[in-house]
Amino acid sequence: MTDSNGPKTETDPQRSFTRIFFDAETVVTQDDHIWPVQLIDISLRGILIQVLPDQKINDNKLVDISIHLGGDIQICMEARVANHRDDKVGLVCEHIDVDSMTHLRRLVELNMGDASLLERELSVLN
Template identity: 40%
Template sequence: MSTPDNNRRRFTRIHFDAATDLHHNGVEIPVKLMDISFKGVLIESDQQLPLEPGDQVDATIHLLGNDVTIKAPITLKHQEDNRYGFALSQLDLDSLTLLRRIVELNLGEEALLERELEQLIHD
């Protein structure tokens, strides 16, 4: 059954376990990436984060140790218990290319990838 939230979702969430660091006010906070899409990330933290909806932080997602990373400014949209949903914004070209590859590998279908890229461009 479809819910209003499901009807609005235009970007597939990719369940992805990766070490991630948030950088906020000169402090690095290690967190765990739960899922990622072209529009956002869901992270889990062992500690309460000192953030309010609308706060922007920088995220570093470690794909292969410290050698391959996605770096992005993210904005907190919602929190439930120890999970935090952030919107992605202004990815650099290298990070966008890596994210595209993650989505491409996990969707497994070129048409789905193209649809999501089209939505990203027109959003």
């Protein structure tokens, strides 16, 4: 996502991956529950979402995530809860298909603006 001030990213010395502040239609599925959630940020390793009070995500079970980028393009991944504070839930990607990874990589690349940073983050994934 880009605004008049350029791409919005956040880095933390303890994090290996740049977080891109990004807003897209996002759905989390766990067991028989399907919840639309607010996507706050995304990285090559996972996402941060905001949930409503009645959306109770079980921290001990995997969730399926679908992020709709427009048209029929989406990023789908299976993730586990990394942290849960109030209405914010950090999810770490456990599995992502090749097409979704391609879309995610392109999204991060466009928002980082520096291909060498992207390559460094991708090398950490291996």
